[in-house]
Amino acid sequence: MNLILLRPDELAPVAAGSYRAVLADRRLAHLREVLRASVGDTVGVGVEGGELGRATIVALDEHAATLELTLGEPPPPALDVTLALALPRPPTLRKVLQQATALGVKRFVLFRAERVEKSYFSSHGLHAHALAEDLRLGLEQARDTIVPAVEIHPEHFGRFVRERLPALSEGRTPLVAHPGATTPCPRASIGPATLIVGPEGGFIPAEVALLMQVARAIDLGPRILRVETAVVALLARLAP
The missing domain is CATH 2.40.240.20 (Hypothetical PUA domain-like; domain 1)
Structure with missing residues (x-):
């Protein structure tokens, strides 16, 4: 702290x-x-x-x-990246919320994907007081005061992409982190962005195909990383 x-x-x-x-x-x-x-x-x-x-x-x-x-x-400037994250298991979610908040993310969007366990959406970690505690820990670490917003979207993945993602990406560059993509992740700020990160095990092919219609795929290299590690690496590259 x-x-x-x-x-x-x-x-x-x-x-x-x-x-x-x-x-x-x-x-x-x-x-x-x-x-x-x-x-x-x-x-x-x-x-x-x-x-x-x-x-x-x-x-x-x-x-x-x-x-x-x-x-x-004044508090430090925010990182203008909306983090859209396939809901991970509760311990991983805690790490992501704390670390991404410390890096300046001010909007989290948690969504459902094929490789997301349905039980995650009823976990204690999604209760308002638990989310608030993790966000506070991130703020205290980074000497920040602006509490991020957290949105939860349990609807089917296809519906999320068609109905929610366009609004989340309006005026922003939509990027989807996908191992094997031909475009490497930028190493500097590209302005306002929406960063889409999949679950452990990645998106299934049908989900990738749907995302490619609305976002650009980026890659972090040959190593396969845990979600919490990948999020930090991606945000660090996109920071000014």
């Missing part, structure tokens, strides 16, 4: 431009056990949807930490 991320409702005004916040959850544990912080120490803070700043610890014990903070620094 490189940032203590606060909710707007946790801020109590103290004076013009300064606030107080009290922590009594895992952020308190992080201050005490990881940072080994003491009263008088300063830490980086941010407010969800708002600015970054610095906070001074004015009280700290095993029950709570009280911070006094000032804000004024």
Whole structure:
């Protein structure tokens, strides 16, 4: 955690431009056990949807930490890539959400494909509070405050491609990561993009054929990577 991320409702005004916040959850544990912080120490803070700043610890014990903070620094720029991901198994989803959020993705689209287990769509990891926790962990890692949006599309793959993907790709370059494609992944930003990543085992041929009607296939090279590794590699190449 490189940032203590606060909710707007946790801020109590103290004076013009300064606030107080009290922590009594895992952020308190992080201050005490990881940072080994003491009263008088300063830490980086941010407010969800708002600015970054610095906070001074004015009280700290095993029950709570009280911070006094000032804000004024903008969060880092977003990565203008919509990540459309065939829903992976829950542990992989957690990794992707955290890592892609840390890299600046602000819109996730989770969809169904032939090699996606139907049970994944009823997993605990898709509950709102679980998604929010993973997104917060990514923001805290990267010192960001803008919470990404997550959309879930359990409908049939063909319907998703025909009815949803055009809107997701409007004004963007649609790219589908597919091992064996003749075009290598770009190594620099190409502007706004929609990146489509398949499940473990890849898209089946019929899905590839459907995607080729609306997106350009790109390849990362001869190595076959796990989904969480491929996503990070692809986003890193598409970053400015």
